[in-house]
Amino acid sequence: MAASETPLRLSDRAGAQAFVQNLLAVMSELESALGRESDGVRAGRIAEAMTGAAAKADLAAAYTTGLETAKANAIALARFAPEGLEALKTAQRRFAAVLETNQQVLATARTVSEELIKALAEEVGKAHTPTVYGRPSHSPSPYGRAGANSGPLILSRSL
Numbered sequence: 001m002a003a004s005e006t007p008l009r010l011s012d013r014a015g016a017q018a019f020v021q022n023l024l025a026v027m028s029e030l031e032s033a034l035g036r037e038s039d040g041v042r043a044g045r046i047a048e049a050m051t052g053a054a055a056k057a058d059l060a061a062a063y064t065t066g067l068e069t070a071k072a073n074a075i076a077l078a079r080f081a082p083e084g085l086e087a088l089k090t091a092q093r094r095f096a097a098v099l100e101t102n103q104q105v106l107a108t109a110r111t112v113s114e115e116l117i118k119a120l121a122e123e124v125g126k127a128h129t130p131t132v133y134g135r136p137s138h139s140p141s142p143y144g145r146a147g148a149n150s151g152p153l154i155l156s157r158s159l
Helices: 013-042 046-072 074-080 082-127
Strands: none
Touching: 013 046, 013 074, 013 082, 046 074, 074 082
C-alpha cells in the first residue's frame, strides 16, 4: 500500500460484506493461479506454467493489501460480518495448503534441475578427461590447468 493511500475503514455491514466477498474472490483466483502453475510444473511444462506470473503477482499484491485491511478492521469485521470473518479464516486455511503444495512443487523442480545440471557437468567433464591404464589422468599443461581442451558448459534458460 502506498504511503499516500488511506486504508479502507469498514463502518457498516454492507461494506464489510462487500470487502469479505472481494477478498474471497481474490483468494480464489490466486488459488487457481497457483494450482495451474503447480500442475504445469509437475507436467514439465515450465514455460506454460510461468505465463501467468504477472497476473499472479497482481493477485498476490491484492491479497496482501486485503489481509492488511482485514487486520486493520478486525473489530469491524467481527461486529458487522462475523460469518464473513469465519469464511475468511476457512479460506485462509485452504489457501495456506495450496500455497504450501505450490512451494513444494517449485522446490522439487528446482532440486531436480540442479541435479540434472550437476550430472550433465560431470558427464561433460568425464568425456574430456583422458584415461591412462583405466584411471583418469590429466596431462601437464604449460598453463597449469588440467583439461585445457574442454569447452564451456552452455545452458539454455529459455526451456
